Amino acid sequence: MKPLALFGGTFDPVHIGHLSVAWEASELLDAEVRLMPASVPPHRVPPTASAAQRVDMLRAALRGQSRLTLDTRELDRSGPSYTVDTLDEFRLECGERPLMLLLGADAFAGLRSWHRWRDLFEVAHIGVINRPGVEASLPVELERAVAARRTDDPAIIRARPAGRVIELAVTPLEVSATHIRQLLAAGRDPRYLLPAGLFDDPALLAPYRSSFENG
Ligand SMILES: Nc1ncnc2c1ncn2[C@@H]1O[C@H](COP(=O)(O)OP(=O)(O)OP(=O)(O)O)[C@@H](O)[C@H]1O
Numbered sequence: 065m066k067p068l069a070l071f072g073g074t075f076d077p078v079h080i081g082h083l084s085v086a087w088e089a090s091e092l093l094d095a096e097v098r099l100m101p102a103s104v105p106p107h108r109v110p111p112t113a114s115a116a117q118r119v120d121m122l123r124a125a126l127r128g129q130s131r132l133t134l135d136t137r138e139l140d141r142s143g144p145s146y147t148v149d150t151l152d153e154f155r156l157e158c159g160e161r162p163l164m165l166l167l168g169a170d171a172f173a174g175l176r177s178w179h180r181w182r183d184l185f186e187v188a189h190i191g192v193i194n195r196p197g198v199e200a201s202l203p204v205e206l207e208r209a210v211a212a213r214r215t216d217d218p219a220i221i222r223a224r225p226a227g228r229v230i231e232l233a234v235t236p237l238e239v240s241a242t243h244i245r246q247l248l249a250a251g252r253d254p255r256y257l258l259p260a261g262l263f264d265d266p267a268l269l270a271p272y273r274s275s276f277e278n279g
């Protein structure tokens with residue numbers, strides 16, 4: 065069965081790294097991929113752009129293709145966007161369909177700090193996306209939890225609803241939202257690090273420009 069893969073993030077702002085890895089993951093797994101912005105992302109400072117502004121940017125970024133779609137359900141819940149709660153909700157909706165959580169290698173390495181982290185494996189597969197500058201070695205407790213779950217075969221992912229971990233070798237792109245926010249705040253124009261749609265309307269990137277420029 066075609067897996068449903070969820071790529072959660074702050075997307076503050078969405079950049080070509082997010083889009084390219086999500087696209088390639090969808091190709092590698094033959095999966096439907098949804099980008100899912102977090103309302104109140106756990107474990108980090110609040111985003112610069114509001115949830116509504118981040119969604120506007122995502123909509124502009126995703127225009128013109130249909131492989132990647134947007135899922136805004138976490139924005140409808142109050143409080144922190146705990147991924148395990150979201151996956152529980154998806155599981156109820158999608159029955160036995162394979163469900164996958166897509167994570168950059170940096171996010172995966174920090175999994176032990178997540179709410180009910182061991183339960184994530186019960187409700188979904190995990191697809192780990194390589195990211196430049198992230199060490200391959202995992203904390204011992206996490207490696208122990210995933211060792212017996214590892215597979216490199218997408219067919220195994222398609223054959224069951226949850227429980228396996230697969231590394232997805234995508235084209236490495238050293239792009240981060242932090243760096244892009246810094247460039248924009250400094251008055252720079254990171255034109256080709258962001259999807260073209262984000263330049264269609266100057267209001268989309270306004271949250272990141274300095275107040276001097278905005279004024
Ligand atoms: N260039 C990239 N390559 C691979 N994975 C990425 C890349 N950029 C982001 N991700 C992954 O996308 C998900 C959402 O990331 P997020 O929205 O926090 O972007 P970010 O660029 O890491 O932002 P920030 O710099 O603000 O932390 C995470 O799982 C993260 O690991």
Ligand SMILES: O=C(O)c1ccc[n+]([C@@H]2O[C@H](COP(=O)([O-])O)[C@@H](O)[C@H]2O)c1
Nearest residue numbers: 072073074102105106145146147178179
């Ligand atoms: O559920 C958790 O405890 C949890 C802790 C940290 C991050 N997450 C999710 O991981 C995704 C990536 O987070 P971030 O901070 O790298 O944008 C996003 O969907 C977050 O909601 C989830």
